[in-house]
Amino acid sequence: MTPALISLxxxxxxxxxxxxxxxxxxxxxxxxxxxxxxxxxGRSGSGKTTLLxxxxxxxxxxxxxxxxxxxxxxxxxxxDLARIRNRRFGFVFQSFHLLxxxxxxxxxxxxxxxxxxxxxxxxxxxxxEALGLEDLCDRRPSELSGGQQQRVAIARALVTNPDVLxxxxxxxxxxxxTGNDVVRLLLDVGRAGRTLILVTHDRDIAARFDxxxxxxxxxxxxx
Amino acid sequence: MIATRLPLRQSLYVLNxxxxxxxxxxxxxxxxxxxxxxxxxxxRFGSDxxxxxxxxxxxxxxxxxxxxxxxxxxxxxxxxxxRFEISxxxxxVAPVSAGRDEELVTVWRAxxxxxxxxxxxxxxxxxxxxxxxxxxxxxxxxxxxxxxxxGGRNGSxxxxxxxxxRSCRVIGTVSSAExxxxxxxxxxxxxxxxxxxxxxxxxxxxxxQIFLRDRSGTPDAAAGQRIRSALAASDAGRLDIWFAxxxxxxxxGIANSLWLLVLLxxxxxxxxxxxxxxxxxxxxxxxxxxxxxxxxALGATRRDIFAMFLAQGLGVVLAGGLLGSAAGALLxxxxxxxxxSGSDLLAGGEMSxxxxxxxxxxxxxxxxxFAACFVPARQAMKVDPSxxxxxx
Numbered sequence: 165m166t167p168a169l170i171s172l173x174x175x176x177x178x179x180x181x182x183x184x185x186x187x188x189x190x191x192x193x194x195x196x197x198x199x200x201x202x203x204x205x206g207r208s209g210s211g212k213t214t215l216l217x218x219x220x221x222x223x224x225x226x227x228x229x230x231x232x233x234x235x236x237x238x239x240x241x242x243x244d245l246a247r248i249r250n251r252r253f254g255f256v257f258q259s260f261h262l263l264x265x266x267x268x269x270x271x272x273x274x275x276x277x278x279x280x281x282x283x284x285x286x287x288x289x290x291x292x293e294a295l296g297l298e299d300l301c302d303r304r305p306s307e308l309s310g311g312q313q314q315r316v317a318i319a320r321a322l323v324t325n326p327d328v329l330x331x332x333x334x335x336x337x338x339x340x341x342t343g344n345d346v347v348r349l350l351l352d353v354g355r356a357g358r359t360l361i362l363v364t365h366d367r368d369i370a371a372r373f374d375x376x377x378x379x380x381x382x383x384x385x386x387x
Numbered sequence: 388m389i390a391t392r393l394p395l396r397q398s399l400y401v402l403n404x405x406x407x408x409x410x411x412x413x414x415x416x417x418x419x420x421x422x423x424x425x426x427x428x429x430x431r432f433g434s435d436x437x438x439x440x441x442x443x444x445x446x447x448x449x450x451x452x453x454x455x456x457x458x459x460x461x462x463x464x465x466x467x468x469x470r471f472e473i474s475x476x477x478x479x480v481a482p483v484s485a486g487r488d489e490e491l492v493t494v495w496r497a498x499x500x501x502x503x504x505x506x507x508x509x510x511x512x513x514x515x516x517x518x519x520x521x522x523x524x525x526x527x528x529x530x531x532x533x534x535x536x537x538g539g540r541n542g543s544x545x546x547x548x549x550x551x552x553r554s555c556r557v558i559g560t561v562s563s564a565e566x567x568x569x570x571x572x573x574x575x576x577x578x579x580x581x582x583x584x585x586x587x588x589x590x591x592x593x594x595x596q597i598f599l600r601d602r603s604g605t606p607d608a609a610a611g612q613r614i615r616s617a618l619a620a621s622d623a624g625r626l627d628i629w630f631a632x633x634x635x636x637x638x639x640g641i642a643n644s645l646w647l648l649v650l651l652x653x654x655x656x657x658x659x660x661x662x663x664x665x666x667x668x669x670x671x672x673x674x675x676x677x678x679x680x681x682x683x684a685l686g687a688t689r690r691d692i693f694a695m696f697l698a699q700g701l702g703v704v705l706a707g708g709l710l711g712s713a714a715g716a717l718l719x720x721x722x723x724x725x726x727x728s729g730s731d732l733l734a735g736g737e738m739s740x741x742x743x744x745x746x747x748x749x750x751x752x753x754x755x756x757f758a759a760c761f762v763p764a765r766q767a768m769k770v771d772p773s774x775x776x777x778x779x
Binding site for chain 1: 677680682773776777
């Protein structure tokens with residue numbers, strides 16, 4: 165059996181809301197192998213995004229153990245987590261999150277600032293070409309369509325050659341045709357050997373994934 | 388898409404800081420000129436002078452209960468001996484014209500010794516001779532400023548003017564520099580001391596001030612007592628007796644108060660600019676929470692985020708500080724400088740940019756601005772990336 169790249173054991177997350185605690189996740193046990201394409205589904209408020217944020221190390225779990233490639237990251241320091249996010253994860257967000265003051269190429273190369281100024285331009289150019297954006301390098305995000313902006317965001321996520329691609333509702337701001345193109349693109353990237361974890365509430369998109377994880381009220385109901 | 392860094396607002400705060408710094412530099416340069424002018428004036432006046440003055444001092448021509456007359460001058464000469472050079476002065480306000488327009492001008496009747504004793508420079512021509520003074524000749528000297536106001540424009544010289552209806556030949560021009568308070572004025576005409584008023588030319592004008600210079604050096608308090616004793620008959624406790632050191636004390640006190648005021652106002656201006664910057668940066672942090680979340684997701688540490696906002700704020704400060712300093716220096720040297728140089732009130736007070744003052748101003752700016760940038764930068768590093776990305 166392939167050893168798990170991501171391993172969650174009894175993960176929980178509790179938020180403090182005024183005087184009371186709100187349990188967002190509870191008793192999550194999950195293994196995801198390298199190269200797997202996983203879709204996380206569930207209703208609004210089921211804990212999908214919280215789970216994704218914990219996987220992305222943007223949130224620390226309140227309890228449990230999170231191992232990435234065998235390394236316990238739930239207790240790692242701030243600097244180590246930043247390095248992990250920069251080197252091992254790529255992020256695609258619903259709202260693209262491109263910086264309006266930078267052009268397309270600069271946006272794609274943004275992670276270079278947090279890896280010692282490494283020159284990412286060759287890799288960025290390759291990905292922009294692969295995604296059909298080579299003619300838009302000097303454009304500002306505001307000059308692009310939603311689909312083009314999301315493809316720029318995917319190029320930014322892939323430019324560091326990450327092990328895991330995390331996508332949070334990547335089709336949420338796109339029309340269905342463009343959304344389908346983006347999902348196809350992400351699945352293609354996943355088939356090329358990367359682990360893909362995509363969060364969505366769209367059952368049609370989820371149906372295209374081999375593995376679906378379903379959350380309800382902060383608990384795994386199908387893994 | 389994440390919003391831009393709002394360059395317009397940043398530019399406004401660069402401008403705000405630049406204006407603060409400009410005011411700072413100009414105010415300090417101006418105060419430097421004031422101090423230099425005061426020092427120069429008092430240096431020219433010397434430390435060996437005493438002025439006995441009626442409280443009214445001839446400003447209004449109104450009768451004053453305290454009197455000074457020629458007999459007082461004689462009493463002083465008798466009491467003080469040769470140790471003091473004594474120059475009586477009669478000051479009044481009188482109509483003066485150069486043919487067409489008539490103006491009310493301060494008229495000084497004085498001995499020839501006054502010009503040197505009071506530190507008044509004769510920039511053209513000569514002072515009265517002893518003969519002219521003794522014979523009450525119809526000659527006069529005029530201050531440099533009166534040349535223009537009475538029609539001596541375009542380099543032409545006044546040769547004859549009418550003082551209180553009496554025609555006087557202009558034999559020299561006196562610098563308009565004020566050496567001591569209430570003793571010289573910008574626009575003035577100087578006549579020989581014995582020259583009488585228009586109504587009764589044979590009668591001498593009333594003495595308003597007596598100028599004394601201690602030939603042996605700086606006069607002591609005992610000299611003041613001897614002067615007051617000699618003038619007891621006229622004094623009645625109302626005459627002002629000013630030592631040169633009193634002027635120093637008065638002027639330096641005024642200058643120090645002005646310095647303090649300027650310093651406080653400059654600090655308030657810079658403080659407000661820094662507060663505005665802090666406000667702007669805090670708003671910027673709020674508006675860029677999504678960007679902060681993104682950068683953390685891409686591998687930035689909280690320290691990177693802190694440094695980014697601090698650098699951004701200090702960039703604004705640096706730009707504003709340098710822009711304001713440069714503009715302030717140019718304004719001080721090339722706009723205010725000529726105005727100050729041409730001013731009678733600040734004669735000799737050249738505007739210059741003092742490197743120490745500039746460095747101190749930049750240091751104040753750096754300290755206040757660092758504090759202003761530090762708080763928003765701390766706010767930025769505390770942003771929860773998970774929430775920030777989700778809420779965008």
